[in-house]
Amino acid sequence: MFIRIAVSAVIVLMLFCGLASQAGAQAPDVSRVINSPKFKEAEAFIDKDHDRFIQEIIQITEIPAPPFKEQMRGRAYLEMLRQHGLTNIEADAEGNVMGIRKGLGTGPLVAIAAHLDTVFPEGTDVKVKRMGTMLSAPGVGDDSRALAVLLTILRTMDNAKIQTASDILFIGDVGEEGPGDLRGMKYLFQNGRYKDKIKMFVSLDPAGPGNDITIGAVGSKRYRATFKGPGGHSYGAFGIVNPAFALGNAISKFARVAVPFTPRTTFNVGLIGGGTSVNSIPYESWMEVDIRSESPDELKKLEDTFIRLMREAADDENSIRSTAQGRIEVETKLIGDRPSGMTPITAPIVQTAAAVVKALEMTPVYSNSSTDANIPISMGIPAITLDSGGRGGRPHALDEWIDVEKTSSVKGTSIVLGILLSLAGLIP
Numbered sequence: 001m002f003i004r005i006a007v008s009a010v011i012v013l014m015l016f017c018g019l020a021s022q023a024g025a026q027a028p029d030v031s032r033v034i035n036s037p038k039f040k041e042a043e044a045f046i047d048k049d050h051d052r053f054i055q056e057i058i059q060i061t062e063i064p065a066p067p068f069k070e071q072m073r074g075r076a077y078l079e080m081l082r083q084h085g086l087t088n089i090e091a092d093a094e095g096n097v098m099g100i101r102k103g104l105g106t107g108p109l110v111a112i113a114a115h116l117d118t119v120f121p122e123g124t125d126v127k128v129k130r131m132g133t134m135l136s137a138p139g140v141g142d143d144s145r146a147l148a149v150l151l152t153i154l155r156t157m158d159n160a161k162i163q164t165a166s167d168i169l170f171i172g173d174v175g176e177e178g179p180g181d182l183r184g185m186k187y188l189f190q191n192g193r194y195k196d197k198i199k200m201f202v203s204l205d206p207a208g209p210g211n212d213i214t215i216g217a218v219g220s221k222r223y224r225a226t227f228k229g230p231g232g233h234s235y236g237a238f239g240i241v242n243p244a245f246a247l248g249n250a251i252s253k254f255a256r257v258a259v260p261f262t263p264r265t266t267f268n269v270g271l272i273g274g275g276t277s278v279n280s281i282p283y284e285s286w287m288e289v290d291i292r293s294e295s296p297d298e299l300k301k302l303e304d305t306f307i308r309l310m311r312e313a314a315d316d317e318n319s320i321r322s323t324a325q326g327r328i329e330v331e332t333k334l335i336g337d338r339p340s341g342m343t344p345i346t347a348p349i350v351q352t353a354a355a356v357v358k359a360l361e362m363t364p365v366y367s368n369s370s371t372d373a374n375i376p377i378s379m380g381i382p383a384i385t386l387d388s389g390g391r392g393g394r395p396h397a398l399d400e401w402i403d404v405e406k407t408s409s410v411k412g413t414s415i416v417l418g419i420l421l422s423l424a425g426l427i428p
Contacts, residue, residue, distance in 0.1 A: 065116050
């Protein structure tokens with residue numbers, strides 16, 4: 001799941017300068033795709049297929065996919081892909097499921113993905129509630145809707161007998177959310193059979209009308225900082241170093257750090273814990289921290305500051321209380337690492353996506369976020385993240401919802417298809 005952040009003013013200026021330096025450059029001509037009889041036939045089929053699209057959203061949503069336990073949904077989705085005549089259908093060693101829709105083989109390999117996992121723990125009630133065009137359930141929009149869009153696109157291409165120059169790799173991936181740390185994408189691009197073969201990548205994430213193009217990968221570092229000490233009785237050992245006091249001091253120091261608004265840089269203390277009883281000095285106190293930035297340099301700077309402040313807090317505690325029973329030690333363990341980067345607005349993949357959005361009578365909007373596209377973007381592979389259509393809200397909440405009103409749904413899926421066919425090279 002991702003939260004969109006509008007591209008910052010400085011980045012907009014940089015992008016504008018980049019465009020200005022290419023004055024006279026022509027936007028990609030996507031009219032050959034959008035105005036083709038095959039695309040018109042495809043749009044009509046998407047409209048006709050809409051009820052099945054809704055049923056697949058419900059079917060997918062009601063298969064639990066907790067963090068690191070996506071196997072049940074993965075197996076079901078693999079069978080769904082198998083029904084669409086793909087080749088090389090497989091589940092890789094990390095749990096990603098995928099298959100190839102063969103093209104002529106004369107263009108670069110294009111991949112399109114939606115993630116299988118949700119943020120919800122095992123045992124969460126994932127039964128979909130429907131009221132008119134509204135569907136509500138945990139994960140219904142993030143990312144069940146996008147997974148169903150991929151299936152609709154496959155049926156549409158088959159029905160319209162669409163052929164492309166490029167092979168297209170369709171993927172249901174694991175580990176996009178929180179603790180998953182993009183493990184599915186990391187394996188796909190760094191170790192999987194398609195390593196070094198994917199030349200363009202499109203990720204689909206939660207609901208949206210279809211005009212948002214995520215080009216900036218917001219990087220993040222997640223740490224668990226653990227303060228350890230000798231511990232003891234709250235009365236009898238009073239005066240010795242206390243990990244909880246060190247933790248509190250560390251949080252206070254970190255809270256006062258100034259970070260830039262542009263490039264947008266943020267931090268959060270999300271979890272704290274430790275101790276064994278109210279009348280015991282804890283032997284251990286810990287916190288988990290999320291650090292993010294649009295800029296790799298600012299991310300590194302804030303990461304270094306965080307680590308330094310944790311050591312300072314331990315030193316402070318050791319200097320003001322007794323270390324006769326032992327000292328406070330601090331361990332900072334990296335528990336999440338999402339790289340940052342940007343696909344330039346001038347890149348052909350971005351310009352093509354924008355041209356399709358315009359051709360389908362919408363205005364493209366560019367944003368930054370943390371998505372599956374972070375991995376290819378950080379590796380210099382052209383990549384973007386797109387809406388999955390329609391409207392939605394309350395992601396990561398038990399009452400998450402989407403609207404499957406037909407006009408907006410069809411429009412969003414058509415935009416994704418138009419972009420995919422423009423990238424993969426529609427054969428007339």
